[in-house]
Amino acid sequence: MFLVQTGVLIGMIIAIVVLIVVIGIIAWYISAMNNLRRLNVKVEEAMSGIDVALTKRYDALTKMLDTTKAYAKYEAETLEKIVKLRKGMNSSTTLEDRKEFASSMDEMQKRMSLVIEQYPQLKADHNFGKLQDAIMDTEEHLQAARRSYNANVRALNSAIISFPSSIVAKRIHMEQRDFFEAEESKKQDVKMEF
Amino acid sequence: MEIFDRFNKKRRQCLPLVILTIAFAFIGFFGSFFGIIFRKGTIVILSFVCLLLAIVFGVFTSVLYSKLKKQFKDAYIKNLVKEVLPDASYYPQAGIPIDSIYRSHLVKKADRSHVEDLIKGEIDGVSYSTCDVKLEERHVHHTSNGTSTTYVTFFQGRFFEFEFPKSFKGQLLVSETSLHFVPKQFKKIELENVEFNEKFKTYCLDEHSAFYVLTPHLMEALMKLEKTYSGAVSFSFTDSKLCIAIDNRRDSFEIKLTKKLDEEMVHAFRRDLLVIPNMIQLLKLDKNIFYEEV
Numbered sequence: 001m002f003l004v005q006t007g008v009l010i011g012m013i014i015a016i017v018v019l020i021v022v023i024g025i026i027a028w029y030i031s032a033m034n035n036l037r038r039l040n041v042k043v044e045e046a047m048s049g050i051d052v053a054l055t056k057r058y059d060a061l062t063k064m065l066d067t068t069k070a071y072a073k074y075e076a077e078t079l080e081k082i083v084k085l086r087k088g089m090n091s092s093t094t095l096e097d098r099k100e101f102a103s104s105m106d107e108m109q110k111r112m113s114l115v116i117e118q119y120p121q122l123k124a125d126h127n128f129g130k131l132q133d134a135i136m137d138t139e140e141h142l143q144a145a146r147r148s149y150n151a152n153v154r155a156l157n158s159a160i161i162s163f164p165s166s167i168v169a170k171r172i173h174m175e176q177r178d179f180f181e182a183e184e185s186k187k188q189d190v191k192m193e194f
Numbered sequence: 195m196e197i198f199d200r201f202n203k204k205r206r207q208c209l210p211l212v213i214l215t216i217a218f219a220f221i222g223f224f225g226s227f228f229g230i231i232f233r234k235g236t237i238v239i240l241s242f243v244c245l246l247l248a249i250v251f252g253v254f255t256s257v258l259y260s261k262l263k264k265q266f267k268d269a270y271i272k273n274l275v276k277e278v279l280p281d282a283s284y285y286p287q288a289g290i291p292i293d294s295i296y297r298s299h300l301v302k303k304a305d306r307s308h309v310e311d312l313i314k315g316e317i318d319g320v321s322y323s324t325c326d327v328k329l330e331e332r333h334v335h336h337t338s339n340g341t342s343t344t345y346v347t348f349f350q351g352r353f354f355e356f357e358f359p360k361s362f363k364g365q366l367l368v369s370e371t372s373l374h375f376v377p378k379q380f381k382k383i384e385l386e387n388v389e390f391n392e393k394f395k396t397y398c399l400d401e402h403s404a405f406y407v408l409t410p411h412l413m414e415a416l417m418k419l420e421k422t423y424s425g426a427v428s429f430s431f432t433d434s435k436l437c438i439a440i441d442n443r444r445d446s447f448e449i450k451l452t453k454k455l456d457e458e459m460v461h462a463f464r465r466d467l468l469v470i471p472n473m474i475q476l477l478k479l480d481k482n483i484f485y486e487e488v
Contacts, residue, residue, distance in 0.1 A: 046401075049402050140406060140409075141402075141406060143409075144402055144403075144405035144406035144409075145402060145405070147385075147386060147405045148401055148402055148404075148405040150386065151384065151385065151386050151405075154386070
């Protein structure tokens, strides 16, 4: 009788321990999954920040092109074609598309600088100066959005590859994301004087 | 310097009063202690008289010292400020409004606060104001004999406000120490600079603004500034305003009764004033740093 009672007791203890372990694993799994999803949402948010910055930059460059048209119509229209082809971002736009769009704007900005050099009266225009400042500001916002996106991608990627959260990432098919790298030429373009 | 001789003479005149205060306090304290233990009524009475005299001399010395400090600031520091910072104005008794200091979220609300030595001016188009700040917290102790209240200093140092050449939404806090008292809306974030994250804790209302303000170059400048000045340094960025708090447990531009006024002290006062242009230069607040020259 005593042996039977002891056996039941041990069985119950084992069952409770197993239950606690199972509940613990489930709780950890849910928490790890939520953490990964939260990090993923942050990456998406940061991506939308890049979209906003790219759009702002596009608008500022377009305004500058319109002003340039008054002085250099042909060159401005040619430049306009470069970015117009790339305009328009939506949910299906990939990171590569965004990088390409950013590069085309960099290209246009570079070429525009060369055009502006040929028209001193344009350079001296007060409103044009303001536009240049606005473009630099949008450039700053783009750099900030890019750095914020990369910081969030870094956090997500490290969670995906770290054990044991890597198991959860695999189960929910979450993959590492690409960084939004700035082109070397772009880094040189935006010279900050610190 | 003639002015130093004059103040050193006044300072020396105060010293006997300090010695008398200490002596009466010492005699009074130990006299009453022994008088009570050995039950000598006369000694107790005499000791209490000594304590009373210590209080009288103490108050008298304190009044004289305050007067001397005020005279020194009016006669010497005002001129020194004009010499080092030509466009600045100095107000020894005034400070930055305490609400403005609290709005920076760099310090928690105090039970007792004191601000003084306000300097306001402009350098290379950057307007600034700075003052000494002392913040204290009330501690109430319950004992068998009742309650006793003491004030503990949790911040003492210099507070700066600079015009900041960048417009953005939200507020950003960068501090060497954890800011447990910041409102819940502030999120703690990490930037891409590992060394910066190790040195500072960053709190923001908007993550994009944090990255917009804290460019890699500004992060380097903040770390350099932290190394340059002793004490705990913290920064608050709000739209077009940068606040810097340095908790170094120092009271600037003060003369000490026990310390002779000499060239070394003048250098210290000068250094305290040069902190302002140095900060503007180090953080490049005088330049439109964020835009490339086109």
